[in-house]
Amino acid sequence: MILVTGGAGFIGANFVLDWLAASDEPVLNLDALTYAGNLENLARLQGDARHVFVHGDICDRALVDRLLAEYRPRAIVHFAAESHVDRSIHGPAAFVRTNVEGSFTLLEAARAYWSALEGEAREGFRFLHVSTDEVYGSLGPADPPFAETKAYEPNSPYSASKAASDHLVRAWHHTYGLPVLTTNCSNNYGPCQFPEKLIPLVIANALAGRPLPIYGDGMNVRDWLYVGDHCAAVREVLASGRPGETYNVGGWNEMPNIEIVRTICALLDELRPDPAGAHERLITFVADRPGHDRRYAIDARKIERELGWRPAETFATGIRRTVAWYLDHQDWVAHVQSGAYRDWIAANYAGRGAGA
Ligand code: NAD
Ligand code: DAU
DSSP: OEEEESTTSHHHHHHHHHHHHHOOOOEEEEEOOOTTOOGGGGGGGTTOTTEEEEEOOTTOHHHHHHHHHHHOOSEEEEOOSOOOHHHHHHOTHHHIIIIIIIHHHHHHHHHHHHHTOOHHHHHHOEEEEEEEGGGGOOOOTTSOOBOTTSOOOOOSHHHHHHHHHHHHHHHHHHHHOOOEEEEEEOOEESTTOOTTSHHHHHHHHHHHTOOEEEETTSOOEEEOEEHHHHHHHHHHHHHHOOTTOEEEEOOSOEEEHHHHHHHHHHHHHHHSOOTTOOGGGGEEEEOOOTTOOOBOOBOOHHHHHHHOOOOOOOHHHHHHHHHHHHHHTHHHHHHHSOHHHHHHHHHHHTTTTSOO
């Protein structure tokens, strides 16, 4: 079996569902169920013996040791993290704890476990660390996209904590020989993304007739990738990636935020017209994110050249599927919009110059 951390979150849950749809290899899913973890994402697996869920923290060394000893996974796929840049600005401590200390704890547990393996089990073991393009910093308009050789220049508490974890992973390979793989992926979107991130926030707000908050001038650029394509890339790297290597994963799809929001508005006008008028009327420019990176773009040629991976979904098809998923899962959205969610929205958007 494989051990997946953070498998009740957005990408982790999509990964677990896709994995078990494609293979019968069981998944041990370790997740602390923070505000971002949601077992509803995995409802389809209820009663499926191939999925073993453990409610626990990656910082808990004794727990991780026990799980490794008991379940003997052939690989660890490490998604668990604090993932939202705005939250890292409001409260960086949780990011250092989970992203740095948690990754360190997992690496140490994995090292002890792997060191005691023998033969094929030791040869074949992999620790796959899921990271982000944000570690590379911000691009100017004419800069080439991030290649794996780009120097790290993280700018937010979130990206700094992910950069720190990437460095630990690298060092555990270089020093101890742990067979690690690292993926650095661009912005994901798709089903089950928590509505604190731009795309699901805009869909949820638009459906509720609330303002659609655009930071700054709306011209910050991200490289959007459908989550299923990210999961396929992780599977490919796990199967055939070279230990010690990093692989950049991206959608070849750079778009400014305002264009993303207008695309969602147009889709909602088509699929769920609002008698009060076009959804674009709700667009509201608000104060910028402190330290807001201007542009990210991924050069994904290495993973294509070495492993044959390319995104299958275009943005046009992926965003249509995503909007349709949120329209079909309004209960899911209502459940995650708890009191704690409302507190976060109030904390992040109050004082930005418009009520979100
Ligand atoms: P998410 O916030 O939706 O989910 C994170 C999951 O980790 C949750 O289920 C949460 O309960 C769990 N978790 C948090 N702290 C934990 C702890 N201490 N112990 C165990 N579990 C814990 O995040 P996501 O968007 O699914 O991102 C998953 C991974 O992919 C992260 O490592 C993130 O840095 C990386 N990534 C995300 C994106 C993106 O666009 N979302 C892009 C590139 C890379
Ligand atoms: O690049 C990969 C990263 O993408 C991941 O590592 C992170 O985990 C993930 O959260 C994401 O980070 P971003 O900061 O790019 O994503 P977010 O959805 O928060 O914001 C996308 C863009 O939209 C960014 O330029 C900020 C802007 N934005 C965001 C929100 C929440 C707005 O304009 N208004 C908003 O209300």
